Amino acid sequence: MAMKIGEKPFFDRVDDALEDGFMRNAMAKAQDGLRGRKLNATVGDEQIGDWEEWRSAGEEIRRHTLENLDYYLDQLSENFARLGGHVYFAETAEDATRYIQEVAKKKNAKKVTKAKSMVTEEIGLNEALEEIGCEVYETDLAEYILQIDDHDRPSHIVVPSLHKNKEQIRDTFRDKANYTGTEEPRELTAFARSQLRETFMEADIGVTGCNFAVAESGTISLVTNEGNANMVTTFPETQITVMGMERLVPTWNELDVMINLLSRSAVGQKITTYVTNLTPQLEEDSIDAPKEFHLIILDAGRSNALGTEFQSALHCIRCAACVNVCPVYRHIGGHAYGSIYQGPIGAVLSPILGGYEEYGELPYASSLCAACTEACPVKIPLHEHLIKHRENYVEKKGMTGEKMAIKTFGIGASSPALFKLAVKGMPAILGPLVKDNSITSGPGPMKLWTSVREFPAPGKDNFRNWFNDRGKGRE
């Protein structure tokens, strides 16, 4: 399934979303909640001083790291391998899944537990493991809900099941997992705990994503709340961690700043319940630690942004603060983006990773209000990236309707006679469409406008006539 969600064209997906009243209410409620929590834990928390200073610290750390990405990845991989871990640099999603399949086959793995990870969703890892006969268990509560609901897709980077209410979750649990309880979140959560408890212990392989890797020590840092990531990395004999190649920091000192920015921006917590930092030490006589540790470092299109005006998009720490303030996301929800990365960062990243052919329309899912840029904890100029994407998309598409309209206007405006004719003729041309002095269903390029609001009918008079008549009156 990988990065793409659904097969319908973008505007059809948007229409579907706009008709889904429940989903839109859920999104609005969740956005308000997450946004409020973030504000309390950032600008509202005097304990940590000036939040802007933290953002600036985050920005300079991310910029330096990405500018020297080759150096720090080299350092990370050498340190990880020195301690007995195995590192695989994967240029594509297919490279990554092939390597992981090989490891799973070698270990004769039957059961795989997973902690929440967007990057493994991006590469379609579950399907790849199922293809070779593994049973894959999502253990993050939201991912567990999606998985047992016939592999529904994520609608939010941090809370993937945001589009579902507790009644729907109860029904899914009842239909798919013989749940007999109520829709109370506490009861539903307790059910998930009991269902997964033994599975954690029986798994042969534990799979995680990576919030940050620390280059100086070969450490993987996981930022979580439920305890499932700890279960996944404690009991299976083999651990596999997949990281986007940009998700690292030089030293532990920078990790500190990034963890603070992520915890507070993503979920409004001073720190998440668990910040678990794992370094391979595989020959130690531990009973409850993996004996084999694989790290997959994934490009999959990320390097397209390096050295371009989009480089800072790779500074992203996946907190979804931009998603939680986006007025467009609020109305269309996550699935309408057609990508596992939604909201403003999704509209910036998806075309970089998946190309304009597939995701070129996403940058139009924005009002360019710049709330995203203001919310970003590492100061990515998201709305500027969206504008640049639009420019590239139009140039790539060649003569689009928009471009043709502008060109036609240019021809008309450069000739006084043509301009006069066009202005005079407009009421007559649009006349048949006018009803009660407005147009409610326009043709061609007007259709997008009139599908959501009325277009005023052109006046019978025009500015030139009015101006000339006004001049005459003065004489």
Place this chain on the structure above:
Amino acid sequence: MTAGTIHNKEQFLNRITSQLGRDRNRQVGLPEWQHRPQLDVFSGASVNELAAAFKKNSLEKSTFVVNTDKANLAEALQEVIMKYGGGQVVASKDARFGEFGLDAVLDNEKTHIWDTNRGQENIEIAKKANIGLFISDAALAESGTIVQFNDKDIARSISLLPTVYVAIVPKSTIVPRMTQVVQAVHQSVEEGNNLATCINFISGPSNSADIEMNIVIGVHGPVEAVHVIVEDL
């Protein structure tokens, strides 16, 4: 220790280098960071102020807090164990328990001290245990967080599998925030030391807000947590 393998590195990194439009940097120094707000948090705070903030922030994270001193620790710990229902206790193998005068508390048939010689049996006991008991290596005032440097004796399971975790927090180990812990870790790395296989920052019981943003305490990790702050100065 046998080193692990690295696949496709040069090809992968060369592509990055080429995209960045420069030669490969073989030595990169960290810049002098212009923004370091982390150093100002609780700057100059006294031990008591840090302990008070740690307590407040622990309570905010649904964690029960007990204040005691070294002389009364054993008794306080017994009370906590009883308050949370007694039953099976699993404790880390840690010489500091003896230093804190807790050997007698741990010496009973309901308490299992982690013993690598007993292999998987440790995990079976921890799975059924009501209480996981350990000594925190550091604590963060800003967020009510305890820190574990896990190894084969300070096992990961102890703070993870039982229904309740009980962390003994020597007051002197409370620092302003994560900053001070990572500085120590960074220094240790610089000195060429190997790190603990798991450095775990834990802030109260496990929880989730994945269902309609309702916070539910107790998911896959412990359902309850206790921080016992000990005056040890």
